[in-house]
Amino acid sequence: MVTCKRRLATLWFVGSGFLFLVVTLQTILGKYGDQATDAWGWLLPTILPTLSLILGVLVMDARGKTMKVEEVDRFLFDLTLGLSAVYLLMVALTIFVQPLVSTGAIALMKQSKLWLGPFQGLVSGSMGAFFVRRKG
Amino acid sequence: MLGPPQRNEPNNKARRSRPRWIWYVVGSVLALVVLVVLASVAVRKQAPSPLPTSASPGEETGASTQPTPKESEPEESRKTAAPPGVTTGGGGPAEAPPVGGGGGGGGGIVGGVTGGVTGAMPPPPLPTPAPKPQPESAWSAKFPQFPWPPPRASATVVLPDEFLRRPADSVLRWGDVDRTLTSALDACGYFDRSYYAVPDGFAIVTRLEQMQADGTSKAPPDRWAVEYKPVASFSLALYLRALFTADPGFYRIIVFVVTSQSFSQRPSEVSREEAMTWLQRGLDRLPADLAGREYTGQYACTALIYQFEQPGSGEGAKLDVPSDLPGRTQLERAKLWQALGKPAIGY
Numbered sequence: 001m002v003t004c005k006r007r008l009a010t011l012w013f014v015g016s017g018f019l020f021l022v023v024t025l026q027t028i029l030g031k032y033g034d035q036a037t038d039a040w041g042w043l044l045p046t047i048l049p050t051l052s053l054i055l056g057v058l059v060m061d062a063r064g065k066t067m068k069v070e071e072v073d074r075f076l077f078d079l080t081l082g083l084s085a086v087y088l089l090m091v092a093l094t095i096f097v098q099p100l101v102s103t104g105a106i107a108l109m110k111q112s113k114l115w116l117g118p119f120q121g122l123v124s125g126s127m128g129a130f131f132v133r134r135k136g
Numbered sequence: 137m138l139g140p141p142q143r144n145e146p147n148n149k150a151r152r153s154r155p156r157w158i159w160y161v162v163g164s165v166l167a168l169v170v171l172v173v174l175a176s177v178a179v180r181k182q183a184p185s186p187l188p189t190s191a192s193p194g195e196e197t198g199a200s201t202q203p204t205p206k207e208s209e210p211e212e213s214r215k216t217a218a219p220p221g222v223t224t225g226g227g228g229p230a231e232a233p234p235v236g237g238g239g240g241g242g243g244g245i246v247g248g249v250t251g252g253v254t255g256a257m258p259p260p261p262l263p264t265p266a267p268k269p270q271p272e273s274a275w276s277a278k279f280p281q282f283p284w285p286p287p288r289a290s291a292t293v294v295l296p297d298e299f300l301r302r303p304a305d306s307v308l309r310w311g312d313v314d315r316t317l318t319s320a321l322d323a324c325g326y327f328d329r330s331y332y333a334v335p336d337g338f339a340i341v342t343r344l345e346q347m348q349a350d351g352t353s354k355a356p357p358d359r360w361a362v363e364y365k366p367v368a369s370f371s372l373a374l375y376l377r378a379l380f381t382a383d384p385g386f387y388r389i390i391v392f393v394v395t396s397q398s399f400s401q402r403p404s405e406v407s408r409e410e411a412m413t414w415l416q417r418g419l420d421r422l423p424a425d426l427a428g429r430e431y432t433g434q435y436a437c438t439a440l441i442y443q444f445e446q447p448g449s450g451e452g453a454k455l456d457v458p459s460d461l462p463g464r465t466q467l468e469r470a471k472l473w474q475a476l477g478k479p480a481i482g483y
Contacts, residue, residue: 022379029380033447089167099378100370102363104451 002061004077008084008127009054015088016047022095035106042109046091046116050084050127080126087123090116279426280417282332282339285399286391287406290443290456293463294436295392299476301431310338310394311427313437317392320475325353326390330418337395337435338422341414347386347443351461351469362412364446385446387453388466389414396434408444408453441466 023043026032032039094112098105300313317340321329328343346354346364353359364385377383389411393399441463446453459466467473 026380030382031380033382085163096379099375099383104448106448107451 004072005054005058005061008077008081009058011081011084011088012047012051012054015085015092016051019043019047019088019092019095026095032105038106039109042106042113043091046120047088050120050124053124053127076126080123083119083123083126087116087119090119279331279333279419279423282334282341282391282393282414282418283402283406284334285402286393286440287404287442288401288455288457289391289440290459291441291461291463291466292401292438293441293467294438295476297436300437308431309427310429310431311422313394313431313435314338314340314422314427316476317394317437320472320478323475324471325356325359326472328415330415330420331422332414332418334393334395335397335399337393337397338426339394339418340392341418342390343415344387344389344408344412347388347469349384349386351388351466353470382447384448385453386456387444387446388470389442390467390470390472391440391442393438393440394431394435395438396432396436399438401440405455405457406442407455411442411444439463439467439472 020043023039027036027039090112094109094116098108101108103111300316301308318329321327321340321342326342326345330341332339332341343360344362345359346361347359348354358364387408391414441459443456443459443461443466444453445456461469464473467476
């Protein structure tokens, strides 16, 4: 279980860190101009809730305050990992496809909420169930 | 990945399973690359024809009879800019008494012609020589007026007289000046243009073109595309530049104003969309009635450059006032300055 959490955390922190780096560079280099607030206003709610959940659980684990679960359903883990990977991929796609489409960067980010919103719900659901799941 | 149960997982198992989760990350990165490449291919396949067709001359003429609010707005300024009865004497006093039934109305050219028609009445004592009577013809009603005074431009430059006046010329006509300008425009690829009337003169408006930040014209077909794409033809360098930098689009419309009147510019700014309509509303060529008019020493040709900047694709374009590039530099980068300076070009 601990290994699974760490793998998920690794995926999320590596993926999110990469996206943070890209958007930070874009902001510094003036990609968004005076609309940088809008860009960050899109990125942070997209990944921060899940990161907070993961970090919170990891901290609780480290302090030994969570119930140890020794077994984890393999299918649930694979599903969570797969959903997370695809979700992060779609967030990345929204950023990396910007130069290739005629829609403006901020407009594309706002538009992406249409598909990222429901997807985020699925990811959060599986992550939440995975991380707070306790064997009775 | 993980096989249940995983109780007290030994270290060697963890080591064996490590490569598997790495594959998730590697797979995600590969999928991202594939998606970006597919998207770029799709964008290249889209490649819409960026060359909208101009309205036919007949339509332009017809449209010109319906003056827009912007055109009709500076009525008072036109009255003062071209006093009736003074067709070629641009320096004539604005308070010159109106002659005949012109009533001071109409544009500068129309006013001037009206003054000429009514020249049968005893002419008032004017310091300038009496203009040759020129009958008012149908063009005066159909020749659309360029907004006057012109809206604030990003850059302005008065062309050197030697560009238009060759030493061998005894008498220079408006038609000659038009030929010089259109030859230079043709040489630089500005094939689409339209003509407007200005007080005691005419104006040539070029089509909206895309340019680089340094003022050089983009290569076709991007040059004439109304909407710009940061990565029109895919290359990694272009892609990365578009990904990390603002890479705004720059547009330009050049208006050559040939008139004997000195003029200032209106403080109001013109939008890109409004400026784009100039091409459709003007005439396709200089009316023959005007081509024979004499281009005296009081005339000059002023280039007004309207430069627009679009922060990103899909966003609105704003007029750059003033432009970072002076008017002469703009014409040099568009190669018009050199084309106008060539002795071979002209007539």
